[in-house]
Amino acid sequence: MLRGIILFWLVPSALSDVSIAAGGHVTCVLSGGQLRCWGQGSQGQLGQGDPRDLADATSIPPVSLGLKREAAQVAVGKEHICARLSDSSATCWGHGPHGQLGRGRATSLLGSQSDDMGDNLVAVDLGTLAALEVVAGGMQSCARLVDGSLRCWGKGLVGGKIEQKGEEGLAMESVAVDLGGRVLQVAAGTSHTCALLEGGAVKCWGADFQLGRRSAQAELPALDLGGAEAQEVAAGRGFACARLGKSAVKCWGSGSDGRLGSGSTDNIGDDVRALPALDLGSGRWAQALAAGEDHACALLDDNSVKCWGKNDFGQLGQGHTRSIGDEPGEMGENLQPVDLGSNRHALAVAAGALHSCAILDDYSVKCWGYGAFGQLGNGGTASLGD
Numbered sequence: 001m002l003r004g005i006i007l008f009w010l011v012p013s014a015l016s017d018v019s020i021a022a023g024g025h026v027t028c029v030l031s032g033g034q035l036r037c038w039g040q041g042s043q044g045q046l047g048q049g050d051p052r053d054l055a056d057a058t059s060i061p062p063v064s065l066g067l068k069r070e071a072a073q074v075a076v077g078k079e080h081i082c083a084r085l086s087d088s089s090a091t092c093w094g095h096g097p098h099g100q101l102g103r104g105r106a107t108s109l110l111g112s113q114s115d116d117m118g119d120n121l122v123a124v125d126l127g128t129l130a131a132l133e134v135v136a137g138g139m140q141s142c143a144r145l146v147d148g149s150l151r152c153w154g155k156g157l158v159g160g161k162i163e164q165k166g167e168e169g170l171a172m173e174s175v176a177v178d179l180g181g182r183v184l185q186v187a188a189g190t191s192h193t194c195a196l197l198e199g200g201a202v203k204c205w206g207a208d209f210q211l212g213r214r215s216a217q218a219e220l221p222a223l224d225l226g227g228a229e230a231q232e233v234a235a236g237r238g239f240a241c242a243r244l245g246k247s248a249v250k251c252w253g254s255g256s257d258g259r260l261g262s263g264s265t266d267n268i269g270d271d272v273r274a275l276p277a278l279d280l281g282s283g284r285w286a287q288a289l290a291a292g293e294d295h296a297c298a299l300l301d302d303n304s305v306k307c308w309g310k311n312d313f314g315q316l317g318q319g320h321t322r323s324i325g326d327e328p329g330e331m332g333e334n335l336q337p338v339d340l341g342s343n344r345h346a347l348a349v350a351a352g353a354l355h356s357c358a359i360l361d362d363y364s365v366k367c368w369g370y371g372a373f374g375q376l377g378n379g380g381t382a383s384l385g386d
Contacts, residue, residue: 020359022292022352023076023136025373027057029365033070034062035083039352039375043079044111045094051112055374055381057365064118065091077136078190078353082143088130089123090143098139099172100154124174126151137188137235143174148182150195151175179203179220189235190293197222200229202242225250226274236291236351241278247285248277249298258325259294259309265326279332280306292351303345304337305358313354314386315369321386338385340366356385 019030025040037046038054046054047063054060065071065085073084080094080101092101093111101107102124110116126143133144140154151174182198192206201222228244235241239253239260251260252269260268261278268275280286284306286298295309295316307316308325316324317338324330338358340346346358355369355376367376368385376384 018348018359018363019073020348020350020357020365021074021076022290022350022355022357022367022375023081024078024353025355025370025375026076026081027350027352027355027357027365027367027375027377028074028076028081029057029359030071030074033072033086035065035071035074036060036062037076037081038377040079040373041112043095044109044113044116045076045079045081047081047093047111047117049111049114049117053373055371055377056379057377058379064121066119066121073133075134075136075141075188076352077141077188078138080136080141082124082134082136082141084131084134084143085123088132088146090126090131090134091121091123092134092136092141093117093121096154098155100136100139100141102141102153102172102174104172124153126174133186135186135188135193137193138190138237140188140193142177142186142188142193144183144186148184148198150177150179150183150186152177152193155191185232187233187235187240187291189240189291190237192235192240194233194235194240196230196233196242200225200231200245202230202233204235204240223252223269224275232289234289234291234296236296237293239291239296241289241291241296243286243289243298244277247287247301249280249286249289250275250277251296255326257294257310257323258327258330259296261296261308261325261331263325263328263331278308281333281335288349290349290351290356292356293353295351295356297349297351297356299346299349299358300337303347303361305340305346305349305356306335306337307351307356308335311386313370313383315351315354315356317356317368317385319385338368 028037070086082092129145131143142152153174185196194204203220230242232243241251255265288299297307348359357367
């Protein structure tokens with residue numbers, strides 16, 4: 001059983017007031033407008049004004065976002081973090097050599113110095129419209145705006161076109177991405193981005209495999225999801241997953257280490273084969289998804305959590321370090337839910353590069369997997385779940 005972290009600063013009046021996000025070697029929890037992050041801090045991504053790693057989630061002060069500004073939503077990338085603020089602006093900090101901070105070429109590192117944060121934290125220029133959602137990936141960031149349009153900044157995103165071999169493809173400040181429809185949700189992976197459009201279509205751009213189609217093109221056709229409408233999309237390193245209208249889950253991209261949950265290591269989406277649905281167990285369906293670097297997790301209808309893919313540090317929470325999903329017979333009933341404790345169930349799930357986390361029904365937080373930077377939040381640096 002995994003030991004939980006009791007975060008006394010959580011405000012559990014409603015789940016909408018509490019959220020969790022993870023990426024790289026960092027975990028963040030947002031509660032009552034206050035944002036706290038722990039784990040790797042060497043690139044300023046914790047927003048504390050110094051480059052230290054922080055491992056004790058119970059004693060971390062909130063990130064200073066400026067006078068009368070609170071966080072409304074947070075996204076954690078590989079080495080940077082973006083937040084949608086209470087004034088509907090978006091801002092980013094951490095390491096941004098590819099422009100993923102949205103501050104131009106002059107600013108590629110924010111959050112490691114005492115004067116980087118607070119009122120000195122400048123909003124990304126999104127034009128005249130308010131942000132509804134921000135996402136952060138390995139080399140890119142995006143904001144979904146109030147009118148359903150999308151703006152992105154970073155690498156491989158200019159004009160929403162595919163980054164062709166030999167092209168720089170950098171957008172140091174935000175640019176409009178025209179996907180031909182209203183955007184309902186966005187997911188950023190290590191080197192690709194996916195958008196869920198009104199009507200349930202999913203479009204992705206970036207490196208080939210994770211696009212779910214045979215070759216790179218300037219135009220962005222929707223993925224073939226077998227006629228089903230998507231409700232959510234998640235993106236990792238070289239792969240992506242969609243939760244469909246009937247709560248089935250389909251994944252595509254690189255099949256290494258079982259991250260697609262298909263029972264093999266074959267790539268899916270680079271030919272004309274239909275995308276298979278994952279087997280999450282008899283009668284079980286997903287209500288939310290989270291994608292890490294090489295693994296993914298689903299919050300199921302019974303509020304249990306199942307994870308699959310690479311497991312070298314116990315990020316699947318199975319008590320061993322064997323990958324799951326790369327061999328036949330490992331999914332479905334054979335994939336056991338993460339042991340969250342007696343009579344405990346999850347309200348939300350998040351996945352970082354090599355770790356996973358959940359907010360539980362008692363509003364404690366449990367994290368498992370790689371812990372060397374303190375991203376598990378328990379005050380130590382040992383891995384858990386292996």
